[in-house]
Amino acid sequence: MAKKVPEIPGSSLADIAFMLLIFFLVTTTMDVDSGLERRLPPMPPEEQEDDDTPPIKERNVFVVLVNANNQLLVEGEITNIDNLREKAKEFMANPYNEETLPEKQMKEVDFFGPVEVTKGVISLRNDVGTQYGTYIAVQNELVGAINDLREDLAKQKFGKSFTKLDRDQQNAIKDIYPSRISEAEPKKVGGN
Amino acid sequence: MSKFRKNDSKELPPISTASLPDIVFMLLFFFMVSTTMREVTLMVKVTVPEATELSKLEKKSLVSYIYVGTPHQQYQKVFGSEPRIQLNDQFAKVSDIPDYITAEREARDEAEVPFMITSLKVDEYTKMGIVTDIKQELRKAAALHINYSSRKRAEE
Numbered sequence: 441m442a443k444k445v446p447e448i449p450g451s452s453l454a455d456i457a458f459m460l461l462i463f464f465l466v467t468t469t470m471d472v473d474s475g476l477e478r479r480l481p482p483m484p485p486e487e488q489e490d491d492d493t494p495p496i497k498e499r500n501v502f503v504v505l506v507n508a509n510n511q512l513l514v515e516g517e518i519t520n521i522d523n524l525r526e527k528a529k530e531f532m533a534n535p536y537n538e539e540t541l542p543e544k545q546m547k548e549v550d551f552f553g554p555v556e557v558t559k560g561v562i563s564l565r566n567d568v569g570t571q572y573g574t575y576i577a578v579q580n581e582l583v584g585a586i587n588d589l590r591e592d593l594a595k596q597k598f599g600k601s602f603t604k605l606d607r608d609q610q611n612a613i614k615d616i617y618p619s620r621i622s623e624a625e626p627k628k629v630g631g632n
Numbered sequence: 633m634s635k636f637r638k639n640d641s642k643e644l645p646p647i648s649t650a651s652l653p654d655i656v657f658m659l660l661f662f663f664m665v666s667t668t669m670r671e672v673t674l675m676v677k678v679t680v681p682e683a684t685e686l687s688k689l690e691k692k693s694l695v696s697y698i699y700v701g702t703p704h705q706q707y708q709k710v711f712g713s714e715p716r717i718q719l720n721d722q723f724a725k726v727s728d729i730p731d732y733i734t735a736e737r738e739a740r741d742e743a744e745v746p747f748m749i750t751s752l753k754v755d756e757y758t759k760m761g762i763v764t765d766i767k768q769e770l771r772k773a774a775a776l777h778i779n780y781s782s783r784k785r786a787e788e
Binding site for chain 2: 450453457458460461464468473474476477479482566567570572573575576580583584587
């Protein structure tokens with residue numbers, strides 16, 4: 441008869457597990473990485489220097505310039521960053537079809553039928569000496585303006601927040617308020 | 633009546649601790665799964681700017697990071713105090729970025745490559761010159777989906 445193997449005591453299991461637990465508690469970083477998501481335009485082909493796309497009309501462009509002192513020039517006026525979002529929203533929506541604000545184009549969109557879609561483009565240009573923090577703040581306001589407009593439309597049409605809509609509904613709203621933020625090609629000004 | 637009196641006098645039995653390891657293990661597994669170990673040691677000082685229109689980086693495994701900021705004190709003798717780029721565990725030049733992106737792509741599954749995101753962790757006091765250069769390099773490398781890492785701004 442083989443001698444019975446004594447049972448391994450399980451009382452220290454909790455201690456071992458606690459030790460591991462504390463280790464993982466300490467090393468854990470719970471912060472979820474988040475940030476402003478953007479898409480860069482693809483590099484233009486080398487040979488095609490002067491493209492023959494028709495120039496965009498002046499009224500369709502919302503020019504935002506940021507200089508090395510982090511000051512903003514919006515459509516030719518010095519503007520505080522707090523007012524940028526309102527201006528961008530007014531430009532993209534153009535509620536009263538004003539002459540100075542961008543043209544609209546009739547377009548067939550799902551759920552909505554024919555709607556007037558703005559032709560507006562936001563153009564952002566910054567200086568080499570602009571601070572990154574300012575640049576992000578400006579980007580944030582511009583993205584925020586478009587998000588606000590989409591949110592309003594979603595509430596008005598579907599009675600729900602934009603993030604709660606399904607993909608087709610979101611795409612329909614994105615068709616009406618496209619995110620057209622263009623960043624000017626960086627220019628190497630001569631003289632260095 | 634006597635029955636009740638008997639119960640009163642009886643001492644409360646000690647709570648069984650036999651299930652304690654199970655509970656602890658459950659917690660342990662939770663932390664093991666949710667934990668992300670920091671892979672690189674930061675050699676530059678990065679305080680990302682604040683923003684409100686944030687979107688989360690969903691798939692950590694598809695993200696490659698580019699850090700830009702002033703080098704920490706102990707590296708300043710060698711690398712100076714101007715903002716520098718850090719890729720993986722070393723300082724890099726702007727021209728190293730295409731190679732880095734290629735290396736990152738090769739490390740991933742081919743089917744996942746189109747969904748890769750580059751996260752720019754840039755200090756808020758950096759000048760735009762270096763950031764613009766990085767963006768141009770990323771465009772050349774066709775890594776067009778980027779994310780400007782930023783903190784959530786506290787609502788007023």
